[in-house]
Amino acid sequence: MTDGAAPALQLDDLKVAYRVRGKDRPVLRGISLTIGRGESYGLVGESGCGKSTTALAVVGYLPSNGRVISGSIRVAGREVVGLEGNALRRLRAKDLSMVYQNPGQALNPSIRIGDQVAEVFRIGGAQHADALRRAQQALGKVQIADPGSVMTRYPHQLSGGMQQRVVIAMALASDPALLILDEPTTSLDATIEAEVLDLIQHLQQEFHSSVLFISHNLGVIAKMCERVGVLYAGRLVEEGPVQAVLNEPRHPYTVGLLRCVPRGGVRKDRGRLDTIPGFMASIEEQLPPCVFADRCALAQEICRTEEPPMHWVTKDHGSRCHFHEKAQDLPRVMSSELGKPLIVDRAVTPLLKVDDLAKRFNQHGRQITALAGVSGAIWPGETLGLVGESGSGKTTFAQTLLGLVSPSRGTVELNGRVLPPRLFDRTQTDVRVLQIVFQNPDSALNRRHSVRRILRRALKKLAGITGATADKRLVELTGAVRLAQRYLNVRPNQLSGGLKQRVAIARAFAGEPRLVICDEPTSSLDVSVQAAILNLLVELQAERKVAYLFISHDLGVVRYISDRIAVLYLGRLMEVGPAEVVFGAPHHPYTEALLSAVPTIDGGGRDRIKLAGEIPSAAAPPTGCVFHTRCHRFLGKICEEVEPPLVEVEAGHQMSCHIPLEELRRLQSEPREVATGEAL
Numbered sequence: 019m020t021d022g023a024a025p026a027l028q029l030d031d032l033k034v035a036y037r038v039r040g041k042d043r044p045v046l047r048g049i050s051l052t053i054g055r056g057e058s059y060g061l062v063g064e065s066g067c068g069k070s071t072t073a074l075a076v077v078g079y080l081p082s083n084g085r086v087i088s089g090s091i092r093v094a095g096r097e098v099v100g101l102e103g104n105a106l107r108r109l110r111a112k113d114l115s116m117v118y119q120n121p122g123q124a125l126n127p128s129i130r131i132g133d134q135v136a137e138v139f140r141i142g143g144a145q146h147a148d149a150l151r152r153a154q155q156a157l158g159k160v161q162i163a164d165p166g167s168v169m170t171r172y173p174h175q176l177s178g179g180m181q182q183r184v185v186i187a188m189a190l191a192s193d194p195a196l197l198i199l200d201e202p203t204t205s206l207d208a209t210i211e212a213e214v215l216d217l218i219q220h221l222q223q224e225f226h227s228s229v230l231f232i233s234h235n236l237g238v239i240a241k242m243c244e245r246v247g248v249l250y251a252g253r254l255v256e257e258g259p260v261q262a263v264l265n266e267p268r269h270p271y272t273v274g275l276l277r278c279v280p281r282g283g284v285r286k287d288r289g290r291l292d293t294i295p296g297f298m299a300s301i302e303e304q305l306p307p308c309v310f311a312d313r314c315a316l317a318q319e320i321c322r323t324e325e326p327p328m329h330w331v332t333k334d335h336g337s338r339c340h341f342h343e344k345a346q347d348l349p350r351v352m353s354s355e356l357g358k359p360l361i362v363d364r365a366v367t368p369l370l371k372v373d374d375l376a377k378r379f380n381q382h383g384r385q386i387t388a389l390a391g392v393s394g395a396i397w398p399g400e401t402l403g404l405v406g407e408s409g410s411g412k413t414t415f416a417q418t419l420l421g422l423v424s425p426s427r428g429t430v431e432l433n434g435r436v437l438p439p440r441l442f443d444r445t446q447t448d449v450r451v452l453q454i455v456f457q458n459p460d461s462a463l464n465r466r467h468s469v470r471r472i473l474r475r476a477l478k479k480l481a482g483i484t485g486a487t488a489d490k491r492l493v494e495l496t497g498a499v500r501l502a503q504r505y506l507n508v509r510p511n512q513l514s515g516g517l518k519q520r521v522a523i524a525r526a527f528a529g530e531p532r533l534v535i536c537d538e539p540t541s542s543l544d545v546s547v548q549a550a551i552l553n554l555l556v557e558l559q560a561e562r563k564v565a566y567l568f569i570s571h572d573l574g575v576v577r578y579i580s581d582r583i584a585v586l587y588l589g590r591l592m593e594v595g596p597a598e599v600v601f602g603a604p605h606h607p608y609t610e611a612l613l614s615a616v617p618t619i620d621g622g623g624r625d626r627i628k629l630a631g632e633i634p635s636a637a638a639p640p641t642g643c644v645f646h647t648r649c650h651r652f653l654g655k656i657c658e659e660v661e662p663p664l665v666e667v668e669a670g671h672q673m674s675c676h677i678p679l680e681e682l683r684r685l686q687s688e689p690r691e692v693a694t695g696e697a698l
């Protein structure tokens with residue numbers, strides 16, 4: 019029996035182990051936490067800290083080699099450790115719901131949406147017709163505009179944001195005592211993420227749901243949660259009200275995590291990001307009494323002999339650190355001082371120049387305009403950040419530069435020379451000079467080869483270097499990307515995500531490129547690893563004067579690394595300008611909306627601008643200004659009928675909007691917009 023007055027979730031000294039190589043390896047080392055009724059609790063920490071294991075233990079889905087060693091898990095007052103069979107199924111059907119990162123995997127691709135949602139009501143005892151009626155109501159509650167039509171569709175016919183709404187509707191259908199959200203918006207665009215987060219907040223208020231929110235994104239946690247717990251190596255090292263923990267952290271790990279995130283307007287020319295030394299311990303490692311001691315710059319002898327108890331700084335803010343009062347004095351790992359700043363000279367011939375670049379595809383008999391005439395330039399040593407939602411044309415633009423896709427119109431010039439459109443027709447030098455680093459390093463690295471072989475092949479292919487010269491260059495190259503020599507003999511799958519990305523960067527740099535396209539290079543990395551990779555890219559740029567086209571959905575990261583920013587929408591440039599100008603007001607209405615969608619650690623971005631609907635199909639782009647169907651500053655007929663040209667509105671700042679710059683400045687001068695832009 020569940021108890022309506024008991025907390026939604028109570029973990030008491032929960033210990034979970036995975037059996038690996040014949041031994042039980044601790045994954046959760048005594049977690050205690052309580053989530054009250056109607057409360058929203060965030061769990062943060064990097065990969066391997068135990069966030070997902072906590073959720074899986076609660077819903078009874080631990081992998082076959084995992085088991086609860088001791089401790090208790092109570093959902094609405096009912097002990098769930100040891101529940102099996104029907105009792106466990108009833109608990110999952112009635113009291114617990116979980117929403118995962120990838121909504122596509124949670125939905126059955128061969129069953130219509132209506133039947134899938136209705137199934138949840140049928141399990142709860144509803145008759146067929148009643149279940150369908152309630153399914154339609156549930157879809158309406160998650161703000162799906164035309165639930166009747168969505169009921170008849172299959173999952174693949176819905177966008178990622180719509181799929182996640184359906185999954186949330188199913189999760190809430192049983193009115194669960196506890197809703198577990200495991201990175202529910204990580205795979206979504208910022209604007210869609212903001213909508214889904216708003217929806218979850220709204221539903222939480224309506225249903226008074228209790229939520230366990232798991233995320234690596236501290237901004238999302240700041241927006242969504244009242245309290246937060248910071249996990250490290252299976253230990254809850256800090257816990258408290260979200261603003262107290264994020265603004266006044268009392269554990270060195272929390273302090274380190276927060277310093278890794280580019281925010282508060284920090285930029286590459288104003289200081290390096292700090293990182294956390296070392297790596298998260300592997301599951302097989304023996305840990306000292308303070309699980310963070312091996313990576314903590316404040317560690318003393320006592321940290322290796324006595325386990326720190328939870329010290330309560332206030333009645334509800336605790337830190338498991340012997341020296342919690344000194345946590346914020348944690349010495350920086352990276353000196354914030356910079357080397358000589360790299361001055362970008364835009365009076366010289368651009369390194370890369372694109373002129374009226376367009377690409378039309380034929381997809382199932384329909385013409386898709388992925389790029390509609392993009393012009394611009396990148397100079398030696400500069401970083402151009404490229405932002406926009408999925409479907410904006412970012413990837414097609416990068417592929418066209420690389421010659422992987424031939425443009426339908428327009429040219430790409432490198433050092434003043436027009437490049438052949440197809441990679442196949444380009445010279446070895448063209449290939450060497452223009453390289454790419456992907457989001458997923460696995461796609462660039464041959465899993466069967468050692469790191470040494472991968473890099474030697476790249477040196478041979480891109481720089482024509484072999485033999486002893488290659489060995490010498492190999493040492494220089496690995497040194498440049500701060501990759502220890504001992505990794506040369508291992509294969510990529512034996513490396514962590516951050517080390518793999520270093521190998522991928524070394525590979526791209528083997529031929530001394532002049533322009534590297536960085537396609538979401540840090541999106542799949544933890545924040546401490548992301549900070550180290552961003553620092554590395556900045557250092558390589560300063561040393562070698564290499565230019566980057568940096569594609570990312572993370573506007574904080576783009577702001578940190580970019581000299582200039584280009585904003586794409588439906589294959590057209592909406593705005594291009596110096597990073598500080600584009601991020602500060604006045605900016606294009608689309609940029610304004612993108613910036614307001616980002617949840618920030620400092621609590622900005624709460625009053626976001628709601629864009630109507632999702633990005634329209636590139637097969638039938640709107641007339642006039644392509645952004646007019648969603649624009650919150652829409653002027654009327656002129657926006658519907660006349661496409662605004664991309665014009666220079668001030669020195670180095672181009673924009674495509676019918677509203678004059680001064681008018682935009684006035685409109686955007688209200689405190690809300692300034693605050694959201696500045697908070698990043």
Ligand code: SF4
Nearest residue numbers: 308311314321339340
């Ligand atoms: S107890 Fe010691 S090692 Fe652990 S976090 Fe605190 S200072 Fe660092």
Ligand code: SF4
Nearest residue numbers: 643646649657675676
């Ligand atoms: S031209 Fe009109 S629709 Fe387009 S961004 Fe400007 S105000 Fe909005």
